[in-house]
Structures are given as C-alpha cells and as structure tokens.
Amino acid sequence: MSLLSPIIRAEELYKRITGQMDGERKQQITASTLAIVDCRFWLMEPERGQAAYKEGHIPGAVYFDLDRDLSSPKAEHGGRHPLPQPQVLAQRLTEAGITHESVVVAYDAQGGANASRLWWLLQWLGHEGEVLLLDGGIQAWEQEGYPLEQEEVGSVFDNRLAGVVSSKETSIYTPRVRDHLVASMEEVASKLGNPRVRLIDSRESPRYRGEVEPIDPKAGHIPGAVNTFWQQSLDEAGRWRSAAEQQARWSSIVGDADEVIVYCGSGVTACPNVLALWQAGYTNAKLYAGSWSDWISYSENPIATGEE
Known part of the structure; x- marks a missing residue:
C-alpha cells in the first residue's frame, strides 16, 4: 500500500483491467485480485446511486451503497452516517470477493467524496493491499471512451474486459481494526x-x-x-x-x-x-x-x- 500515491487515472485502470501492462508492475497486479467498487451516492436521492450503477458502470465493478454498506443505521448518537460494524462490512467485502490482498479501486461521480469513504474504511479495517481512488471518477472513464456495462456484478473476480474469471477462492475478510x-x-x-x-x-x-x-x-x-x-x-x-x-x-x-x-x-x-x-x-x-x-x-x- 502506497500512502503517497492513492490516486489512479482512468488510462492506468483500463490497462490494469485489460492486462495491458508489462514487467514487474504487471506481476505485482496480477498476483492480487483487482477489485473495482462503484460508490456513487446522492444524499438527497439515496436510490439514485444504485440506479446509476445499473444504467452503466465500469466493467467488473461491484456496487457499495453509502447508507447500506458503508454506514450503520442511525441512532441517537454517532451522526447521520455512523461507521459500519467491522464484522458487517467485512462480510460485505467477503461477499464481493474482496480479500486483504486485493488491489481496490473506488470511484464515484462526486469528485471522490464517497469513494474516499471506502478508502478510509479499508485503512481502518487494516487492509493490506493497495486502495486507490479513480481520479475524476466515472466521468473521467467515460471521457476516455472506455466501455461501460449494465450487468450487475456479484463478485470482483469476474473481469469483463479481460474476459477472465479468477480461479482464486474467496477467503473470509477478517477485520484488523486500527x-x-x-x-x-x-x-x-x-x-x-x-x-x-x-x-x-x-x-x-x-x-x-x-x-x-x-x-x-x-x-x-x-x-x-x-x-x-x-x-x-x-x-x-x-x-x-x-x-x-x-x-x-x-x-x-x-x-x-x-x-x-x-x-x-x-x-x-x-x-x-x-x-x-x-x-x-x-x-x-x-x-x-x-x-x-x-x-x-x-x-x-x-x-x-x-x-x-
């Protein structure tokens, strides 16, 4: 995990997805599962993020909802978006096929506001792999002319662009809370x-x-x-x-x-x-x-x- 380089551009993400990398960097990436997470969410329209995901998302991306996945239910204290319970979030990561070694790329359509929430939560859970933010969000991806897909993705192991389904078995994500x-x-x-x-x-x-x-x-x-x-x-x-x-x-x-x-x-x-x-x-x-x-x-x- 590189703390000084948490940002990834659309061109590099496309290369990672399609395997268009060579040398040591390619070996480093292919040794781990590339996990792409769509974090789009609109506060005043809470269902809009899921709808936008279904309309079109980066191939292979899974969807994490701010209210349902990246927060706990509201209570008297704890704020409007209390931190999720570590075990609950860990279960969601496990279901999505994300392991501690996964290279996670988060994106949204809000300048990185919601994607940064996932970035921070993974730091908090003690994630071992890289956690990256897509610079410019899905807008930057579309501006480059890269494809979108409509099919919902249950697990990040399914890499649509590369046409490869990972054979790596899903392991249980164990939180190591910091x-x-x-x-x-x-x-x-x-x-x-x-x-x-x-x-x-x-x-x-x-x-x-x-x-x-x-x-x-x-x-x-x-x-x-x-x-x-x-x-x-x-x-x-x-x-x-x-x-x-x-x-x-x-x-x-x-x-x-x-x-x-x-x-x-x-x-x-x-x-x-x-x-x-x-x-x-x-x-x-x-x-x-x-x-x-x-x-x-x-x-x-x-x-x-x-x-x-």
Missing part, C-alpha cells in the same frame, strides 16, 4: 483549545460559519476548528492535486500541530481531506467519524459561529 485512526466525540471535546491539535472542518464555508444549515438541526461548527472545504483537494478541472501540491497547502493549515482531527457533517466528505492529508505526509490525521451531526446530538457540547 482504532487509532478514529477520534471519538469525547476525545474531540477533551482537546478543545489545545494548541497542539488542529481540528479541521471539511464543509462548505457558509455551513461552517453557521449562516446556512440545509441538513442538520443546528448550525455552526466545533469551537476552534479551521475551515478547509474538501473540494480544495481538487484542481480547477476536478482532478486530484499532486502530493507536492497537497503538502504545500496543508503545511500552512496544519502548521506545527502534533495532531490533526478532521470532521464534516456526517463523516463522509471529511474522508477526502484525510486522504489529502495522508498524501501530504500527515498520516497521523484522524477522522471524527460522527462529525458535526454527532457533536450536536449532545446538548452540552459548545457551538461556534462565524469565523472564530
């Missing part, structure tokens, strides 16, 4: 005002300032948080910035902090910021998984508004 990648509400609360901890709010600025709140019942942000909208990890063309660019932008934001905790509205769009921070070398960055929707579920938690 709890140090998660920050709880209690941890965040205990570190408010600590100058050695940088708390990053990944939402759009008006939501951070508390001027608007279209989703959650309370507006504002966690006191002391700085606002860095997750889409700033992308360039003007909607493509992922290079590791060098990420290092330049994050160094001025993180400064000399010893610890970084990232949140958003429900723990989804914070994941692109965590990925970008890891790209920049800040592999100590944690996700406050419950995020703002969890924070405000505790009436005693303070709320800030404006630029403070």
Whole structure:
C-alpha cells in the first residue's frame, strides 16, 4: 500500500483491467485480485446511486451503497452516517470477493467524496493491499471512451474486459481494526483549545460559519476548528492535486500541530481531506467519524459561529 500515491487515472485502470501492462508492475497486479467498487451516492436521492450503477458502470465493478454498506443505521448518537460494524462490512467485502490482498479501486461521480469513504474504511479495517481512488471518477472513464456495462456484478473476480474469471477462492475478510485512526466525540471535546491539535472542518464555508444549515438541526461548527472545504483537494478541472501540491497547502493549515482531527457533517466528505492529508505526509490525521451531526446530538457540547 502506497500512502503517497492513492490516486489512479482512468488510462492506468483500463490497462490494469485489460492486462495491458508489462514487467514487474504487471506481476505485482496480477498476483492480487483487482477489485473495482462503484460508490456513487446522492444524499438527497439515496436510490439514485444504485440506479446509476445499473444504467452503466465500469466493467467488473461491484456496487457499495453509502447508507447500506458503508454506514450503520442511525441512532441517537454517532451522526447521520455512523461507521459500519467491522464484522458487517467485512462480510460485505467477503461477499464481493474482496480479500486483504486485493488491489481496490473506488470511484464515484462526486469528485471522490464517497469513494474516499471506502478508502478510509479499508485503512481502518487494516487492509493490506493497495486502495486507490479513480481520479475524476466515472466521468473521467467515460471521457476516455472506455466501455461501460449494465450487468450487475456479484463478485470482483469476474473481469469483463479481460474476459477472465479468477480461479482464486474467496477467503473470509477478517477485520484488523486500527482504532487509532478514529477520534471519538469525547476525545474531540477533551482537546478543545489545545494548541497542539488542529481540528479541521471539511464543509462548505457558509455551513461552517453557521449562516446556512440545509441538513442538520443546528448550525455552526466545533469551537476552534479551521475551515478547509474538501473540494480544495481538487484542481480547477476536478482532478486530484499532486502530493507536492497537497503538502504545500496543508503545511500552512496544519502548521506545527502534533495532531490533526478532521470532521464534516456526517463523516463522509471529511474522508477526502484525510486522504489529502495522508498524501501530504500527515498520516497521523484522524477522522471524527460522527462529525458535526454527532457533536450536536449532545446538548452540552459548545457551538461556534462565524469565523472564530
């Protein structure tokens, strides 16, 4: 797993699928199962992602739904998209034919917001193989003129473009949870005002300032948080910035902090910021998984508004 190169372009993915690679890199890829996961999801239209997958997806891709597969059911606390139970997610990975050694490529149509959620969840589960994000999502794939398919795929072993079905038997995916990648509400609360901890709010600025709140019942942000909208990890063309660019932008934001905790509205769009921070070398960055929707579920938690 390469933390500094988590991004894959459509051309390279096409070559990996069709086996158009040579030398050591081809041996490295073919030694593992290539698992492509469609993570498209629209918050206000929760069934649209599955429908879009059925209309056309990258050949061999399986579909993971944000609500059903990449989250647990909502409860009083834990936010709008609580983390899935490790064993439940592991069972879903097993059903899809994904093993710890799989090279996983996640994509969506939202700039990487939902695909980054799967990227982070696999880091959390202790995945051993590469986990990559398709730069530009399915739009980039289509712009290159690469084919789509409509047939639903049950297992990633079925590689349509290459015309090969892997003979490798599915093994049970055993979670090896890395709890140090998660920050709880209690941890965040205990570190408010600590100058050695940088708390990053990944939402759009008006939501951070508390001027608007279209989703959650309370507006504002966690006191002391700085606002860095997750889409700033992308360039003007909607493509992922290079590791060098990420290092330049994050160094001025993180400064000399010893610890970084990232949140958003429900723990989804914070994941692109965590990925970008890891790209920049800040592999100590944690996700406050419950995020703002969890924070405000505790009436005693303070709320800030404006630029403070």
